[in-house]
Amino acid sequence: MIWHIFKKDWKLQWKFAVLMALVQFANAVLLVKLSPFQDSRSLRSLMPLMILAILAGIPFLIAAVVHQDAIPGVRQDWLVRPIQRKDLLLAKFFFVLVAVHGPMLLADLFRGLANGFAFGPSLAAAASHGLFVLVAFSVPLLAFASLTRNFIEAIVAGFIVFLCFVGFLFLLDQTISRHSLVATSGLSWISETAQYLVFLAGAATVLGLQYFRRRTIAARGLAAGAVVLTLLCTLMPWNAAFALEQRLSSNPSAGSAVAVSFDPELGRGHRVTSEGAVADAAGIYLPLRFENLPADSALISDRAEVRLREAGGISTRVGSGQISVRQESSGERPSTHLEVFVNGDIYQRLQDQPGQLEIDLWLTLFRGTGAHTIPALGGSASFPDFGKCVTKVNEAETAVRLGCVPLEEAPSCFWGRLQHIPSGRSNPLQFDCAGDYAPYFDELLVMPPRPRSLQFRDLSGLAKFPVDGSQLGESQIIGEAYQPLDHFTRTVVIPDTRLRDWTAE
């Protein structure tokens, strides 16, 4: 009977289903057209529309098919028909697979093939993306729709859930430091996975309650509980999440020898970024040196917390910051300043207070996966970690753009530089490293890749580059991606100091 119910639903919803399939396919074409440089402004402006159409259209399509045989209510004709509840549920699920995930799989497959990837990897990437969307999005939506009897109810309920999320996030932003949240770090996949699991378990229970027992009030209560639990997953304890990430390290002992120390010889730091700065905050820059980093590795902090312990033993949280350093194959020990923005009131109170600064670092060590090269002009090559890459000079003729289209996700940690091949001269290395340790592709929508720029000319004339525009024909880009190896913690103590000593020069 599953097929029979499906045919009826298809007869009623085929126009909407075909429209959504076309939207998904159009989105795939748009992504291909925009890759890798996102040059076309008109096409770029279509992206938000596509995202909106997909994010709104798919829930509406799922709700529409569920509401064909709504669960709540006492007037539906199906209630008095000899229809197996299991068949009804499976028919709706089958419809979602055919009308939503079928086109999604084909669109993702098309995108992979059109970007030059082989059929097998393209199909595998499309299937894994589809599976993620099914678990994290479609099944919960199916359950959510089963709690309502029509679009109006679904929209009102959806709006309430949305308000809950926004209100909770606002509250969170006002009360808890962004840096202490798992959800805003490279560990975010852990809290997100917990949320998806809550969603999935909640959705499965709701579907069971609705389709086999028709207990709408109980199911709505359960759904509300699942939403609250999902929100609470955002508050997952940092140490627990980090401990889990440590257990999942690909090489758990790789960072055991790494030492971090306070190095006053580095002097006071310079204010280099305004990221994270707030109007009444004071920036302090704590000089740190790193030792025993393996060759060709990178180290970033997933979290860095600074507190001041006064002579009387009173400990006050000063603030948090972020560091990333890179160890070249042959080179000196890397160092950096930990930039911390201190709340104005706290700074005013503690700036001259003598005490001991304690820095807790939660660190991740990355390993290079091997450098790749590509001609700086008109280059085209394929790399396993970056995907399909091409190069070209930007419109202002100040930088070489490196555009790479990965099959799933671009590496979150990499370096690149422009090198003149005959002379071996190189422009300053560009190092961009952010943690993202998700073991699976966890994005609902595939976004166009972000091209990288390697500068060779400064329009103001202030900076001179060893490799300039005239040498681009004989130049190449060298780049390397990093993979996380190990996660560990370190604590650095700066004795007898004051905050005022470490403000920017």
Next chain:
Amino acid sequence: MIQVENLWKRFGRGLGGNDALRGLSFTVPGGSAYALIGANGAGKTTTIKVLMNILEPTRGSATIMGVDSRRLSPRELAQIGYVSENQDMPGALTVAEYLDYLRSFYPTWDREREDSIRRQLRLPPERKIRDLSHGMRMKMSLACALPFRPKLLVLDEPFSGLDPLVREEFMEELLTQAGEMTVLISSHELGEIDGVATHVAFLDEGRLLFEESMGDLSARFREVRVTLEREAALPGRVPKDWLYVRIAGSVLTFVDTRFAENGLGERVRSVVSGVRSIDTEAMALRSIFTALARAAREGGI
């Protein structure tokens, strides 16, 4: 065929809650045409929705074809036809498409019978259900309920809002199959069930006032007119089975709910003296229910 025992259904909770059914008990014999009668809000539709497992009872039980209504499975539902004025069918499907959809769910669906019923009821196959008038929709509902030769046909206010012609067509179709199945019909229109029902149950505010076969009901109700020798006042003690007792001059009238030709004179004379004559008149179903409803409101039954 149907057994209902101490059935309660409460909507809402606490003080704001409302008992739509209050300890309902009745039995629908197999092969009967059982009418649930009562004013709007009496609990007829709630009873039927509980029987069909659309609503769950708060207390008590209902058994249909030997199965607890809460456990009705597709096997039982394949033998039950249901027609209601509150039935949402997929409006975007045509008459033919929906019949085609339903056909596969019923192992006993008779295609020829479907065609014949559709023709008889003059249902346009290509018309979308949402474009059908209320009367046509009721006919559509009946056309969906009969082709599989149900053992039980449940009709919830089937004639509500139907014009006389449609009602006639509806009844005609229903009567052609009436002998093959048990029919449970709810209505607040007494005329609708007159000549159709073999049994009747009267509901008032969620309570069952009585259930009886139509034959027994007609036999035991009489409008009685007693002419007295002189003007008299209302008797101080009136038997419980006399309803709507009135006196005008020397004429006493009442509705006798335990009418028996032989004992009437004796019963009357034990209440009033100076009886000159007693006339009785058989009552139409409508009059019986009016008398019962009035008595129920006045606390007489």
